[in-house]
Amino acid sequence: MAEMAAPGDAPPNAGGRELDPGTLARARSGDPIAFRAFVVRYERPVFALLSRLLGRVPEVEDLAQETFLRAFRALPGFDPAGPARVSTWLLTIATRLALDAKKKKRPEPCAVELATEQTSPERLARRQELRAAFARAIDALPDDQRAAFVLAEFHDFSLAEVAEALEVPVATLKTRLFRAREKLARALEEFKEEP
Amino acid sequence: MDRRLLEEAWPADEPTQGFAERVVERARTERASRRPSRVPRFALAGVALAAAATLLLWLALGTESQGSMLARERTEVRIGSRASAVLEAGASVEWRGPEVRQADGEIFYRVEPGGAFVVKTPAGDVSVLGTCFRVRVGQAPPKGEAEMKRRDLAVAAGGAALAAVAVVTVYEGRVQLSHAGGRVTLGAGESGKLGPDGAKKVTADELADAEQSLKGASGGALATANENLARDISELNRRLKGIEKEKGKLEEQLATAERELAKRTDGGAARGRHEFDMDQQDWSELAKDGTIKYRHPCFKPSGWKPSAEQLEELGLAPDDVEPIDAAYKRSYERLWKTIRPLCAKAIGNAEVVDVLGPDTCTHVVVDALRKQENSGVGEAMRQVAEARAGQRPAPAGGKDQHPVFELFWGLTGEMSAFEADLAQSFGPEEAKRLAYSKGLCAGHSTFGGPGPRQK
Numbered sequence: 001m002a003e004m005a006a007p008g009d010a011p012p013n014a015g016g017r018e019l020d021p022g023t024l025a026r027a028r029s030g031d032p033i034a035f036r037a038f039v040v041r042y043e044r045p046v047f048a049l050l051s052r053l054l055g056r057v058p059e060v061e062d063l064a065q066e067t068f069l070r071a072f073r074a075l076p077g078f079d080p081a082g083p084a085r086v087s088t089w090l091l092t093i094a095t096r097l098a099l100d101a102k103k104k105k106r107p108e109p110c111a112v113e114l115a116t117e118q119t120s121p122e123r124l125a126r127r128q129e130l131r132a133a134f135a136r137a138i139d140a141l142p143d144d145q146r147a148a149f150v151l152a153e154f155h156d157f158s159l160a161e162v163a164e165a166l167e168v169p170v171a172t173l174k175t176r177l178f179r180a181r182e183k184l185a186r187a188l189e190e191f192k193e194e195p
Numbered sequence: 196m197d198r199r200l201l202e203e204a205w206p207a208d209e210p211t212q213g214f215a216e217r218v219v220e221r222a223r224t225e226r227a228s229r230r231p232s233r234v235p236r237f238a239l240a241g242v243a244l245a246a247a248a249t250l251l252l253w254l255a256l257g258t259e260s261q262g263s264m265l266a267r268e269r270t271e272v273r274i275g276s277r278a279s280a281v282l283e284a285g286a287s288v289e290w291r292g293p294e295v296r297q298a299d300g301e302i303f304y305r306v307e308p309g310g311a312f313v314v315k316t317p318a319g320d321v322s323v324l325g326t327c328f329r330v331r332v333g334q335a336p337p338k339g340e341a342e343m344k345r346r347d348l349a350v351a352a353g354g355a356a357l358a359a360v361a362v363v364t365v366y367e368g369r370v371q372l373s374h375a376g377g378r379v380t381l382g383a384g385e386s387g388k389l390g391p392d393g394a395k396k397v398t399a400d401e402l403a404d405a406e407q408s409l410k411g412a413s414g415g416a417l418a419t420a421n422e423n424l425a426r427d428i429s430e431l432n433r434r435l436k437g438i439e440k441e442k443g444k445l446e447e448q449l450a451t452a453e454r455e456l457a458k459r460t461d462g463g464a465a466r467g468r469h470e471f472d473m474d475q476q477d478w479s480e481l482a483k484d485g486t487i488k489y490r491h492p493c494f495k496p497s498g499w500k501p502s503a504e505q506l507e508e509l510g511l512a513p514d515d516v517e518p519i520d521a522a523y524k525r526s527y528e529r530l531w532k533t534i535r536p537l538c539a540k541a542i543g544n545a546e547v548v549d550v551l552g553p554d555t556c557t558h559v560v561v562d563a564l565r566k567q568e569n570s571g572v573g574e575a576m577r578q579v580a581e582a583r584a585g586q587r588p589a590p591a592g593g594k595d596q597h598p599v600f601e602l603f604w605g606l607t608g609e610m611s612a613f614e615a616d617l618a619q620s621f622g623p624e625e626a627k628r629l630a631y632s633k634g635l636c637a638g639h640s641t642f643g644g645p646g647p648r649q650k
Contacts, residue, residue: 021484021643030226033452036219043210051208060208065218072222080643083565134204153201158559159542159551174547181550 017041018086028075035075039068042087045155046094052150053098053143063101067094084161091155092165095147099166102143137184145180148173227271227281263289278312317359319374319389361389362397362405469631471610471639478584485577485644489607492526493636494553499523501634509634518620519635526613527553533605534560537598554638560602561642573645575599580644583607603642 019027019041026034046067050060070093078089141149147166151157157165163173264272265287273279274290282288286300295314312323363370364386371380372387372394379394381387386402388395397405471490473481481488493499498520501509506516530553538548538556541563548556565572575597581587582604590596590604610630617626629635 017639018641018643020641021486032219032223033449035222036215039215039218043214047210047214048207052205056208061211061214064210064214065221068218069221069225072218072225081646083562083569138205152555153198154207156555156558158555158562159547160559160562 021080024080024086028078028080030076035072038071038075042090043068045087045091049091049094049150049155050098052154053095053147054101059101063094063097066097070097087155088157088161088165091151091157092161095151095165099143099147134184141180141183144168145176145183148176149180149184152177261291263287316361316389318361318391319372319394321361321363321389322371322373359390360405360408362402363387363389364402472627472631473583475583475585478580479586481644482577482580482584482586484646485573485580485648486641487576487579487603487607487644488639488641489603489609490631490637490639491530491606491609492523492613492630493638494527494530495523495636496527496531497524498527499636505634509629509632515620518617519629522613522616523636525616526609529612530605530609533601537602540598557602557606557640561599564599570645571597572599576603576642576644577648579603579607606640 018024019038023034023037027038043064046064047060050063050067051057054060054063067090071090074093078084078086080086084092138146144166148162151162151165152159159170159173159177162177163170166173166176168176262272262274264270264282271279271281272288274288274295275292278295280288280295281303283301283303286302287297288300288302289296295312297314297316314321314323361372363372363381370387371378372389374389374394377393379387379396381396386397386399388397388401388405469490471488473488500516500520501511503513506513511519534553534556535548537560538551539545541556541560542548542551551559561572576599578587578597579600582589590600596604614623614626614630617629621629
C-alpha cells in the first residue's frame with residue numbers, strides 16, 4: 001500500500017501502491033484486461049521478491065508466472081474488505097512458492113549481484129568491497145531470515161503480515177528479523193558511511 | 196534500515212519483456228478448461244503426441260455433430276450438443292454424435308448430463324455415467340516390460356511393440372471402463388487402467404507407474420503423429436493467416452481498452468495537477484467510501500538533500516539545498532510525533548517502533564486496530580475524508596480522536612505543512628511546484644475505505 005520513491009514519484013506499476021478497487025473487482029470476476037492490469041501493477045514487486053529470495057536465476061520467471069496463476073485462481077475468493085492487502089496476499093503466495101522451491105532444490109551459491117557505477121577507481125573499489133561484504137552477509141542468511149528481512153524491508157509488510165506469510169508466530173518472526181538485521185547491519189553500516 | 200541503500204546494495208530482477216501477456220494468456224487458457232462443478236467433465240490425456248506441440252498448428256474440420264480436430268496448441272472445440280473438449284497441443288479427436296474416438300493425445304472433456312457419451316480409445320471404452328474424471332491415453336510397453344529404461348523404450352517404439360493404455364481417475368460420480376476382457380466401474384477417488392490385460396482398478400502407486408510408462412513411451416508415436424500433422428500443414432497455414440489477421444484486430448482493441456483503463460486507473464495528469472494534490476472535491480469523492488490517499492515527503496530523520504543533478508533539473512541553486520533539507524527534517528518530526536506514540540501503543544514495544552519507522556508503523560497501527568474493531572477504523576477513515584472534504588468540522592489539533600483518525604489526519608495534512616515550510620523560502624507557487632515535483636523524494640499511499648455509509 002505504501003510506496004516510497006526516491007527521488008520523485010515511482011511509476012504506477014513500480015510496486016507498493018495497490019490496484020484500484022474497481023479494477024480489482026473486474027479482475028476478480030475474470031475480466032482479462034483487468035487481470036492484465038493486476039499483473040502489470042504487481043509484476044515488479046513479485047520479480048523483486050523472488051529474485052531476492054532465489055537469486056537472479058531463470059526460475060524467477062517461472063515462479064512469477066505460477067504466482068500470478070495461483071492468484072488468478074484464488075482471486076474470486078479474495079476479500080478486498082478483509083484485513084489483507086492485495087500486495088501482501090500476492091507476495092505471500094510468491095514467498096511460499098519460493099521457499100518451497102528452495103526446499104526442493106538446494107541452490108547454487110546465491111547470485112546477489114552487485115550494482116556497478118561510474119565513479120573514481122578508488123571509490124568504486126571501496127564500494128564494491130563493501131557491497132561484496134553485504135552480498136556475503138545476505139547469502140549467509142538462512143532462508144527463513146532472508147524471507148523475513150526481504151518482506152519487511154523491501155515490501156512494507158507489517159510484522160503480523162510477515163509472520164502470517166511465513167506461518168510463524170510474531171515472536172518467532174521478531175527473533176528472525178532481529179538476527180537478520182544484526183547480521184546485515186555491519187555491512188550496511190559500513191556502506192552507509194560512504195561519502 | 197535505509198531502503199535506498201538496501202536497493203542499491205541488493206539489486207533485483209525486473210519483469211521480463213511481455214511477462215504480463217504470457218501470464219494473461221496462460222490464465223485465459225486455463226479458464227477455458229474450467230467450468231462450473233455441476234457440469235460433468237473429464238479429460239482424456241495421451242502423451243504419445245505431446246512432443247508434436249512444437250509445431251504451430253491447429254485444425255478443425257466438420258460440424259458440431261460430426262467432425263475431427265488436430266491441435267497444435269490448446270484449443271477448445273464443441274462436440275455434439277452436449278460436450279466440448281479442450282485439446283492439448285498435438286492431440287487429435289474424431290466424433291460422430293455422442294461417440295468420440297481418441298487414438299492418443301491429451302484432451303479434457305466437459306459433458307452435459309444426458310444420455311450415453313462414450314469415448315473410444317485403442318485400449319477400451321470410457322463411458323460417462325454422469326461424472327467428472329480424467330483419463331490419460333497413450334502407449335506403454337506390454338506387460339513384463341514396464342521396467343525398461345527410456346533407451347529401451349525408444350527401441351520398442353521403433354519396433355512397434357507398444358500397447359495402448361488408458362489410465363482413468365474419477366473425481367465425482369461414476370465411470371465405467373469397458374474392454375473385451377471385462378468391465379469395471381470406478382467411483383469417486385478411484386483410478387483404473389484399460390490395457391491389453393483388460394480393465395482393472397489400480398492403486399495410487401500403480402497409477403503413478405502407469406502414467407510414467409505412458410510418458411516414457413511417448414516418443415515412439417511422434418513420427419506417426421508428425422506425418423498426420425504434415426498432411427494438414429497447407430490447410431493450417433491458410434487458417435493461421437486468418438487467425439493472425441483476427442489477432443491483430445483484437446490486439447488493437449485490447450490496446451485501446453488498456454489505454455482507457457490506464458486513464459481511469461492512473462488519471463490525474465489530465466486534470467492539470469498532481470494526482471495526490473487533492474482539493475475538497477477530490478475528498479468528497481473519496482468520502483463516499485472512506486478511501487484515504489495521501490502523499491508525503493520521504494521519511495528522513497536527518498533530512499534530505501537533492502543532488503547537484505537534481506537541483507539542476509528542479510531549476511534550483513546550491514543555496515536552495517538547506518531550506519529543502521530543513522523542510523524534510525521538520526516533516527519527519529511532525530509525522531513521527533504523531534505516528535510513533537500510536538505505533539508504540541499498537542505494538543507495545545518502543546524499541547521495535549524505532550526499528551520499524553513511520554511507513555511500516557502506519558500499516559501496523561491500521562492493521563492492529565482493524566483486528567480489534569474494524570468498523571471503528573472504517574468510520575475514522577470516513578471522518579477524515581469527510582473533514583478534508585469540508586463536510587464536517589476539522590478537529591481542533593487532531594486530539595481526542597480515534598487513533599486512526601489522528602494518524603490519517605496527520606498524514607493527509609502533511610503535504611500542506613511541507614508546502615508551507617517550503618513557501619517560507621520559495622514562495623507559495625514555487626513551493627507547490629517543488630512539493631509535487633518528481634525531483635523531490637516522496638512517497639504516497641492509498642488505503643481502501645470501508646464502503647458507502649449505511650443509511
